[in-house]
Amino acid sequence: MGLVLVLGALALVLRPTPPSTTPDPAALAEVREATTGGAQTLEDILRRQQGLPIDDSFRRSQLDDGTAAGMAQQLGTLGGESDSEVWRALRYGYDGVEVSAGGPVARVLMQDGGMTWLQFREGPLVTYGGGLLLGTIGLLVIFYLLRGRVQLDYEKTGRTVTRFQFIERFAHWMLAGSFILLGLTGLLVLMGRLFIAPVFGLEANALILTVSKFVHNNVSWAFMLALVMVFFMWVWHNIPNRTDITWFAQAGGIVGSSHPPAKKFNGGQKIIFWSVILLGGSISVSGLSLLFPYELPLFAKTFAVLNGIGVPGWLGMGAFPVDLAPQEEMQFAQLWHAIVSFVLMAIIIAHIYIGSVGMEGAYDAMGSGEVDEAWAAQHHSIWLEEIKAKRAESGTASGSSAAPAE
Numbered sequence: 001m002g003l004v005l006v007l008g009a010l011a012l013v014l015r016p017t018p019p020s021t022t023p024d025p026a027a028l029a030e031v032r033e034a035t036t037g038g039a040q041t042l043e044d045i046l047r048r049q050q051g052l053p054i055d056d057s058f059r060r061s062q063l064d065d066g067t068a069a070g071m072a073q074q075l076g077t078l079g080g081e082s083d084s085e086v087w088r089a090l091r092y093g094y095d096g097v098e099v100s101a102g103g104p105v106a107r108v109l110m111q112d113g114g115m116t117w118l119q120f121r122e123g124p125l126v127t128y129g130g131g132l133l134l135g136t137i138g139l140l141v142i143f144y145l146l147r148g149r150v151q152l153d154y155e156k157t158g159r160t161v162t163r164f165q166f167i168e169r170f171a172h173w174m175l176a177g178s179f180i181l182l183g184l185t186g187l188l189v190l191m192g193r194l195f196i197a198p199v200f201g202l203e204a205n206a207l208i209l210t211v212s213k214f215v216h217n218n219v220s221w222a223f224m225l226a227l228v229m230v231f232f233m234w235v236w237h238n239i240p241n242r243t244d245i246t247w248f249a250q251a252g253g254i255v256g257s258s259h260p261p262a263k264k265f266n267g268g269q270k271i272i273f274w275s276v277i278l279l280g281g282s283i284s285v286s287g288l289s290l291l292f293p294y295e296l297p298l299f300a301k302t303f304a305v306l307n308g309i310g311v312p313g314w315l316g317m318g319a320f321p322v323d324l325a326p327q328e329e330m331q332f333a334q335l336w337h338a339i340v341s342f343v344l345m346a347i348i349i350a351h352i353y354i355g356s357v358g359m360e361g362a363y364d365a366m367g368s369g370e371v372d373e374a375w376a377a378q379h380h381s382i383w384l385e386e387i388k389a390k391r392a393e394s395g396t397a398s399g400s401s402a403a404p405a406e
Contacts, residue, residue: 039374095246117331125335126191136346140353147254150359152374160370161387168233169369175226175276176348183345185212190338217291224284231277236263238273243382253379264383272351279344287335290330300324300334 047054126261164172188196189212197205244267246260252268253259260266265273289296303320306312312319323333355362361375 045390111325111327113328113331116302120335121190121338122194125338128196129193132342132346133349136349139196140350140358144353144357149357150253151258152360152372153378154374156374157374159269159373161373161376161384163365163367163376164217164369166369167229169366171226171233172366174222175230178219178223178226179280179344179348182216182223183341183348186338186341189216200289206250220284220287220291223280227277227280227284234265234273235277238270240267240270243267245271259378259381261381262379262383263386264380266380268354272347275344275347276320279340279347282340283337283344286333286340289333290337293330293333294326296327297324297329299329299336351381 018245019350026039044054140393142195189209192205192209194209201206241263243261247262249259250258252266253329285374286298289298300322303324304322307322321328355366359379361371366373
């Protein structure tokens, strides 16, 4: 449902749907014909200025209608078409418009969704997206001041178990490192004109954004590769089970004096995992659409499916637009890409907090891959018991320094 709401919001932002009180187009056409001979009325002009849909068939019908007089004198029309007819053809993507290169997609020389996209991009997207990140950091600071660092309840045993193998840590750090680079460069590209250019100048901003775009486009492949690796290595450990109910009931040990049992991944880690997989996958798909906009359009087909299911009616909306120019596809993809990225960045900031200053011994799991048995018993007791059972089956001495984990 969250996906549907966001898609619906994007559709409303870039293509406002007509309100329920929209006049009957046939009635408007009759009024137009009676009052202006078929040309636009004052109501048409006012609705266009407010960003509301209008019946523009009267304008489309005047494309190449041969009504312009030929050029007989210096101030006559050129080539049998007036300036208004030429601009009308450009505005409505008339097939008679020819371009020297670029194919059919290059025929869209004008489309009026760009300004709405820019205003949303530099307004609500920056405001609410930036507020989400700063708010997340602020809440974590407050939580740290109130709760402090989660400490070990028992003395370390000096015996360790292998929490993550090298290949797992490699995939994790490639995923984490690439995502941090993608997040930083994405923020620079999104906010550079607003915050960098006024301070350092346009040339410095252009250089920073050029480098950021190069890094962003190329590091994205490492992110997608790591995302696939992490999914196949850990998906079976992240299937929800009954132990997660207990973990959430105790808020991971924050509520009560005991620590809830957990397998290799607890309930909170499973939320992180599926957030990364689902949101990261969505970011990757929209990113591919932005890299190859003419080959991988997404939203016209998605909106058609949603319209067929009847989703707009559930939300009290008009039908989502399905006749999208390539530029409109890119605008939808960019906004979706940014919105989902902001949500995932907020989640990852919380994950970084827990894995660093928030919990004693947590970094060791992805640092060296070895964790003390006391830490494992406190946070992943079921997983530790499974490891000990496998040690006993294999005849490994209980006092050995390390044993591999699944």
